[in-house]
Amino acid sequence: MAKAKIQYTCTECGGISSKWAGKCPACGQWNTLVETVIESSANRFSTNRQGIAQTAPVLSLADIDAIDVPRFESGINEFDRVLGGGLVSGGVVLIGGDPGIGKSTLLLQTLVNLAQHKNVLYVSGEESGAQVALRAKRLGLTAQNLQLQAEIQLEKIIGTLDKLKPEVAVVDSIQTIYSDALTSAPGSVAQVRECAAQLTRFAKQSGTTIIMVGHVTKEGALAGPRVLEHIVDTVLYFEGDAHSSFRLIRAFKNRFGAVNELGVFAMTEKGLKGVSNPSALFLSQHQREIAGSCVMATLEGMRPLLVEIQALVDASPTPNARRLSVGLEQNRLAMLLAVMHRHANIAAYDQDVFINAVGGVKISEPAADLAVLLAINSSLRNKPLPRGLVVFGEVGLAGEIRPAPRGQDRLKEAVKLGFSMAIIPKANAPKQPFEGLTVIGVERIDEAFDRLRELQ
Numbered sequence: 001m002a003k004a005k006i007q008y009t010c011t012e013c014g015g016i017s018s019k020w021a022g023k024c025p026a027c028g029q030w031n032t033l034v035e036t037v038i039e040s041s042a043n044r045f046s047t048n049r050q051g052i053a054q055t056a057p058v059l060s061l062a063d064i065d066a067i068d069v070p071r072f073e074s075g076i077n078e079f080d081r082v083l084g085g086g087l088v089s090g091g092v093v094l095i096g097g098d099p100g101i102g103k104s105t106l107l108l109q110t111l112v113n114l115a116q117h118k119n120v121l122y123v124s125g126e127e128s129g130a131q132v133a134l135r136a137k138r139l140g141l142t143a144q145n146l147q148l149q150a151e152i153q154l155e156k157i158i159g160t161l162d163k164l165k166p167e168v169a170v171v172d173s174i175q176t177i178y179s180d181a182l183t184s185a186p187g188s189v190a191q192v193r194e195c196a197a198q199l200t201r202f203a204k205q206s207g208t209t210i211i212m213v214g215h216v217t218k219e220g221a222l223a224g225p226r227v228l229e230h231i232v233d234t235v236l237y238f239e240g241d242a243h244s245s246f247r248l249i250r251a252f253k254n255r256f257g258a259v260n261e262l263g264v265f266a267m268t269e270k271g272l273k274g275v276s277n278p279s280a281l282f283l284s285q286h287q288r289e290i291a292g293s294c295v296m297a298t299l300e301g302m303r304p305l306l307v308e309i310q311a312l313v314d315a316s317p318t319p320n321a322r323r324l325s326v327g328l329e330q331n332r333l334a335m336l337l338a339v340m341h342r343h344a345n346i347a348a349y350d351q352d353v354f355i356n357a358v359g360g361v362k363i364s365e366p367a368a369d370l371a372v373l374l375a376i377n378s379s380l381r382n383k384p385l386p387r388g389l390v391v392f393g394e395v396g397l398a399g400e401i402r403p404a405p406r407g408q409d410r411l412k413e414a415v416k417l418g419f420s421m422a423i424i425p426k427a428n429a430p431k432q433p434f435e436g437l438t439v440i441g442v443e444r445i446d447e448a449f450d451r452l453r454e455l456q
Contacts (some may be wrong), residue, residue, distance in 0.1 A: 008033040009189045014227050036190050056205070071256075075113025078265055078274035079106065081303070082236060082249045084257015087168065090207045091256060092200045094174075094229065095249075096214040096222045097238025102247055102265070102272055103213050106238075107170045108136060108143075109271050110211075114168050115145040121166040125152040125176030139271045152186060154179040154195050158202055166208055171199065173213035174228075196231050229253060244360065246281055247272060251301070261301030262361075279306040279417055282359035289387055292379030295419070296371035297392045297410035298363055304406070304413040306390065308358040309368065311375035316352045327357025328368060336395060340373055343399030344446045348380060367404035369395035370423070370448065377449060386455050388420035393428070399445045403427035411437065421455075423448060 008017045010033055015026030017033060024032050071086030080086045083093070097103050104127075111120045124132050129150045136143045147164065151157055154177050161169060171177065177195040178186035185191070196212065203210045212232070214222045222229060229235050233255045240247040249263040264278035275281065283295065283306055292311040297304060309328075316322065325333045333355055340346050355372060357363050370393035378385050392410055394402040404410070407428030414422060415434050426441035433439070442448040 007036055009036045011189060014193075034189055036184055036188055072118075074110045076106070076110055076272075076274060077276075078263035079110060079249065081301075082251045082261045082263040083234065084251075084254050084261065087209045088233070088256050089167070089209055090203050091209050091234065092203050092232040093209075093211045093234040093236065094196075094214050094222070094232040095211065095236040095238065096216045098216060101238045101240055102267060103238055104172055105135070105139065106249075106265070106272050107172065107211060107213070108132070109139070109141065111146055111168065111170060112136070112141045112143050115143065118167045119164065120146060121161065121164055121169040122146060122148045123157055123160075123169060123171045124148065124150045125171070126173055141271075152176050152178060154198060158198065161202060161206070161208060165206065168209045168211070171210060171212045173215060174199075175215045193227060193231075196228050200231050239362075240360065246275070246359070248361070258301050260364075262303060262305075278303075279413065282307040282357075282361055283417075289384035291382045291384045292375055294371045294375035294378065294385055295390050296363075296368055297390055297414055297422075298365060298367060299406060299410070300361075304409045305361070306413060306417060306419075307361055307363065309371045309375045310356045310358060311372070311379045312354040313348060313351045313376055313379040316350055321348075321350060322352040322354075324353070325355040327360070327362050328355055328372065329364070332366070332369070333372065335397070336369055336373055337376070339395055339397060339399060339445065340376070343444070344449050346377060346380070346449070348376065351380065365404075366394040366402075367392045369393065370401060370425075370445075373445065374423070374448070374452065377452075383456055385452070386421060388418070389423065389455075390414040390419045390421070391423045393423075393425040393442075393448075395445055401425045401442055401444060401448065411439070423451065 008020050010024040010026060010029065012029045012032045013024065013027040015024055017025055020033055023030050069089050071088055073080050073086045095103055111122055114120050122132065129148050132148060149160055157177065174192055174196055175187045178191050179194055182190055182194055199210055199212065202208065216222055234251065235253040237250050237252060238247060239250060245267045247265040247267060251259050251261045253259060264275040264281065265272040266275055294309045295306055296309055298307055323330065323334055333353065337348050337353065353376060371391040373395060374385060374391055392404050394404060396402055403425040407424060408430060411422060411430060411434055415437050420436060421438045423440045423442060426443045429439055429441035440451055442451060
């Protein structure tokens with residue numbers, strides 16, 4: 001028997017190398033080359049492989065009807081929000097997350113809701129049918145119309161899909177599926193890429209919505225080739241602390257809706273429940289005013305959220321002061337400290353500075369700059385900020401405070417939760433005042449600190 005030929009494929013860019021190296025020669029990433037088996041031409045272009053999907057005819061773009069495919073709801077509002085309003089016929093969704101965070105639980109709940117009025121199929125490659133039935137019983141789900149197949153061979157799965165023609169199908173997970181057209185093991189780069197491509201092709205031709213579960217690496221990225229995210233239509237990430245009962249779903253790619261949407265769930269004995277008012281999760285309930293705490297109004301997709309930013313400033317015992325940020329960009333923290341020193345004459349070069357976004361939420365927008373600086377100043381002076389204060393605004397290197405998008409929506413969320421005062425960029429000041437909310441517009445960082453001292 002001839003020895004199988006080996007090549008090394010980069011999990012980030014898909015580049016191929018004849019020998020292993022610590023650094024990918026194509027994209028320059030480290031430790032991304034994985035061993036794969038070179039498939040022979042007989043296996044690659046076998047009749048079995050060609051029979052998986054038919055060749056689509058060539059059509060003129062002008063002759064194709066541009067039909068706006070309607071969405072259908074999954075029955076879970078927070079999941080529909082992240083998807084952009086619901087599932088799309090023929091769409092392919094890839095959802096990843098840490099083991100045990102609730103991916104299979106959420107999809108099982110979704111299919112049970114859809115099974116009441118649609119033809120659905122659950123393909124389980126990691127668990128047996130008895131294990132899935134036991135989870136449904138534990139969650140109290142009535143799954144009479146839910147069809148289940150415990151299978152990991154791609155050709156059999158596509159045969160079942162072609163026979164049953166379900167409207168929604170879940171594949172849990174894509175790393176366990178293998179194709180007979182390839183000789184490599186399940187979970188390899190070649191198998192994951194090939195199986196995902198064939199399932200996507202079937203979804204586009206049949207109109208079946210396919211949701212695939214993907215494993216993640218220790219860095220939190222989806223395992224397998226990077227091209228896997230380019231094949232599918234929507235990429236969702238499950239986030240959350242294993243010690244917390246709250247879970248977050250974030251959209252990083254969506255061809256049918258906005259990205260960076262956030263869905264918030266609470267893990268209960270009966271499964272995942274959507275949280276309608278997530279701002280309450282990210283706000284700590286202090287019995288008294290605390291120094292170093294500032295509430296900011298941020299945006300997650302189209303949803304305004306109020307998040308508490310906490311800062312701790314302490315004298316550094318070493319010559320090199322520490323700068324640590326959790327939930328916010330650490331490099332931006334160093335920049336903001338330099339701006340505060342230069343334009344507000346407040347020095348913290350000999351202080352350890354720690355920043356945390358409460359609730360495990362990750363804030364990437366620059367509108368958190370003003371809240372971070374006010375929280376640092378409050379902790380440095382050991383003076384609490386006024387109760388009922390909400391803040392947002394981007395701080396530039398020249399000390400100016402720039403406007404943030406959708407400032408009116410942020411203020412409306414603050415009013416709804418009972419906040420009475422806001423320090424915001426002057427360009428975001430509303431023309432019509434909000435009842436019960438005092439808005440203070442500032443243009444520079446030193447002006448913001450001066451107005452704050454007048455209120456304290």
